[in-house]
Amino acid sequence: MNKFRLTRWLISLPPTLFLLIFFAVPSLIMIVTSFRFPGEYGGLAPLTAPETTAAEGDSGLYGMTLEAYHFFFSDILYAEIFLKSFVVATTSTLICLIMAYPVAMLIAQSAKKYRNLMILLVVLPFASNFLIRIYAWMIILGPESAFSHFINSVLQAFGFEPVMMLFSPFAVLVGTVYVHLPFMILPLYTNLEKHDPVLLDAAQDLGANRWQRFWLVTWPQSLPGVFSGSALVFIPVLGMFAIPDILGGTGDILIGNLIKDQFLGTRDWPFGSTLSIMLMLAVLCVTGLFTLLARPRVPR
Amino acid sequence: MALLELRNVIRRFGDFTAVDNVSLSIQAGEFFTLLGPSGCGKTTLLRMIAGFDVPDSGQILLDGQDIANTPPEKRPIHTVFQSYALFPHMTVADNVAFPLKMSKVAPAEIKKRMEKALEEVQLSRFTHRFPHELSGGQKQRVAFARGLINRPRLLLMDEPLGALDAKLREDMQRELINLQKEVGITFIFVTHSQDEALALSQRIAVMNLGNIEQIGTPSAIYGTPANRFIADFIGKINLMEARVTQISNTAMTLEINGLGTTVLPPKKEIQAGDQGVIAIRPEQVAVHALAKQAEIPHAHTGKVLDFLYVGDVTTYVIELDSGIQIEALLANSSPGRARFFEVDDPVIVSWPQEAAQFLVDRP
Numbered sequence: 213m214n215k216f217r218l219t220r221w222l223i224s225l226p227p228t229l230f231l232l233i234f235f236a237v238p239s240l241i242m243i244v245t246s247f248r249f250p251g252e253y254g255g256l257a258p259l260t261a262p263e264t265t266a267a268e269g270d271s272g273l274y275g276m277t278l279e280a281y282h283f284f285f286s287d288i289l290y291a292e293i294f295l296k297s298f299v300v301a302t303t304s305t306l307i308c309l310i311m312a313y314p315v316a317m318l319i320a321q322s323a324k325k326y327r328n329l330m331i332l333l334v335v336l337p338f339a340s341n342f343l344i345r346i347y348a349w350m351i352i353l354g355p356e357s358a359f360s361h362f363i364n365s366v367l368q369a370f371g372f373e374p375v376m377m378l379f380s381p382f383a384v385l386v387g388t389v390y391v392h393l394p395f396m397i398l399p400l401y402t403n404l405e406k407h408d409p410v411l412l413d414a415a416q417d418l419g420a421n422r423w424q425r426f427w428l429v430t431w432p433q434s435l436p437g438v439f440s441g442s443a444l445v446f447i448p449v450l451g452m453f454a455i456p457d458i459l460g461g462t463g464d465i466l467i468g469n470l471i472k473d474q475f476l477g478t479r480d481w482p483f484g485s486t487l488s489i490m491l492m493l494a495v496l497c498v499t500g501l502f503t504l505l506a507r508p509r510v511p512r
Numbered sequence: 513m514a515l516l517e518l519r520n521v522i523r524r525f526g527d528f529t530a531v532d533n534v535s536l537s538i539q540a541g542e543f544f545t546l547l548g549p550s551g552c553g554k555t556t557l558l559r560m561i562a563g564f565d566v567p568d569s570g571q572i573l574l575d576g577q578d579i580a581n582t583p584p585e586k587r588p589i590h591t592v593f594q595s596y597a598l599f600p601h602m603t604v605a606d607n608v609a610f611p612l613k614m615s616k617v618a619p620a621e622i623k624k625r626m627e628k629a630l631e632e633v634q635l636s637r638f639t640h641r642f643p644h645e646l647s648g649g650q651k652q653r654v655a656f657a658r659g660l661i662n663r664p665r666l667l668l669m670d671e672p673l674g675a676l677d678a679k680l681r682e683d684m685q686r687e688l689i690n691l692q693k694e695v696g697i698t699f700i701f702v703t704h705s706q707d708e709a710l711a712l713s714q715r716i717a718v719m720n721l722g723n724i725e726q727i728g729t730p731s732a733i734y735g736t737p738a739n740r741f742i743a744d745f746i747g748k749i750n751l752m753e754a755r756v757t758q759i760s761n762t763a764m765t766l767e768i769n770g771l772g773t774t775v776l777p778p779k780k781e782i783q784a785g786d787q788g789v790i791a792i793r794p795e796q797v798a799v800h801a802l803a804k805q806a807e808i809p810h811a812h813t814g815k816v817l818d819f820l821y822v823g824d825v826t827t828y829v830i831e832l833d834s835g836i837q838i839e840a841l842l843a844n845s846s847p848g849r850a851r852f853f854e855v856d857d858p859v860i861v862s863w864p865q866e867a868a869q870f871l872v873d874r875p
Contacts, residue, residue: 408595408597410593410595410597411597411599411600413564413584413591413593413597414591414593414597414599415599415610416564416583416584416585417562417563417564417584417585417589417590417591418585418590418610418611418614418658418659418662419585419611419614419615419662420585420610420614421585424614428599428610429599432601433600433601
């Protein structure tokens with residue numbers, strides 16, 4: 213028995229160490245960075261007063277500071293970008309949920325021999341590169357695409373102004389939903405597949421119509437799947453920068469873009485780190501909430 | 513008018529006829545059992561009565577109204593499923609209250625009736641438990657309470673006691689009989705267990721291959737089985753091939769293979785030359801020590817081949833001199849019968865002539 217336990221420890225030690233080190237060390241670096249001054253040309257200002265010549269003068273920018281946090285909380289703009297990211301993430305999650313649920317139900321109710329094939333189809337888009345798929349949407353939503361022409365001709369037929377779909381919040385939502393839909397379908401399917409069909413028979417037998425059977429029997433039992441799927445969509449969307457970069461307009465900046473800019477654009481590493489920490493705290497809160505909600509009340 | 517009437521109900525799955533032209537009627541307040549081996553069509557029949565399946569032809573009348581195409585949720589018929597089918601995410605209270613909520617009963621009324629229903633099945637202390645926190649017997653009682661709370665016209669039960677252990681099953685059988693008497697609701701019970709059917713029912717329909725072979729009270733089914741299948745299926749029985757040699761208005765003479773002739777009261781529609789079986793229950797067969805041979809009429813000699821002692825009774829398998837094997841069930845408690853025979857003991861076997869029945873083979 214003891215030997216067994218030792219073996220288990222030895223096997224799980226390397227991955228545990230890997231995760232611990234490569235999560236803890238960067239997080240620590242980030243936390244420390246957020247309390248420092250930015251360097252003049254990117255990077256960080258020194259911790260100790262530099263030996264300067266009189267000609268250069270003393271900038272005074274060294275040591276530890278709360279400057280980045282002060283900056284974050286002094287401008288409402290950042291709160292707005294956070295809020296907007298939350299709205300985009302929430303909206304994407306809801307759209308994914310509404311679209312994924314029927315698909316997951318369909319797969320779960322199909323004959324066993326077709327289920328694996330259907331799951332394969334759901335994850336098939338992962339076979340091609342993420343960026344290529346996003347650029348493909350750029351073409352589909354672009355003003356010269358057949359899709360755009362079709363939408364605009366329909367709009368004009370009803371007397372509306374033609375629209376530009378690309379570089380809009382709409383395009384960002386299309387992208388996020390498209391990329392994250394499988395992450396919602398899979399946990400939902402895993403949950404729905406386990407439901408005992410006789411419970412639906414029982415509900416029907418006791419007088420429940422189709423609608424009641426769904427809301428009183430299927431939906432409450434599927435909540436753990438709903439919450440884990442939502443977490444898998446919400447969290448990545450919150451920190452995402454590639455999709456708004458490519459499909460969004462100039463006004464569609466999310467936290468992810470803001471953070472990326474601090475490191476690659478404005479070269480303010482401490483502020484970038486501060487934003488990352490804020491994002492991480494937000495994600496931790498949401499994850500905690502989801503974990504709490506996703507905990508099945510009924511052990512199987 | 514019968515509460516439920518099935519008229520010429522047929523249900524086919526591809527080439528397989530699951531229910532083959534079944535007609536039967538069930539009276540209000542009856543405890544009726546559909547009994548048969550697995551695959552005999554009893555579950556298909558039950559599903560059609562519940563509404564989960566639709567007959568290919570024939571009528572299902574409830575209070576004279578054809579309900580064959582009414583969906584299950586619109587039928588005043590509830591089912592207790594084999595696996596109980598309790599909603600795992602609802603408490604006992606919510607499970608039991610479910611049918612009332614579906615028929616939009618006022619919340620105060622629901623609470624009152626739910627509490628009363630749980631009291632009736634002695635589960636008042638478990639109101640706020642979830643199904644996974646209950647024992648098998650408790651889940652069973654919740655399922656019954658849930659099936660009965662909305663006063664259905666009919667309660668269907670699909671082998672509901674199958675998952676319980678023997679001791680608990682016997683208790684539940686007694687409870688079920690009392691429950692049915694109290695609520696006065698008509699029960700249709702489906703089982704493959706003849707013991708259960710005999711113990712619970714007022715009437716039994718024995719099914720085989722999609723047909724009803726016999727309908728009758730438990731004692732009629734057990735005592736006077738209609739044919740070889742029923743005799744064999746219900747309880748233990750000795751079947752000996754026999755042929756009618758002579759028949760008159762007062763007597764029927766039969767030749768039993770290897771055992772000579774026997775005379776029984778005549779039966780209708782039987783002619784000289786008909787083949788069939790003589791059926792005799794093991795508990796009707798008497799076994800005696802060899803010495804008494806002279807005093808016993810219609811006796812056959814043989815020896816004990818094997819026996820099975822189960823406490824209250826012992827079943828002896830006896831091989832007669834002709835090679836026929838006969839089972840005899842002797843109660844161990846009875847003073848005159850307290851003697852145990854050993855394997856290879858020579859014995860005499862006899863049975864009262866009137867206890868034997870001739871079951872004719874119909875092509």
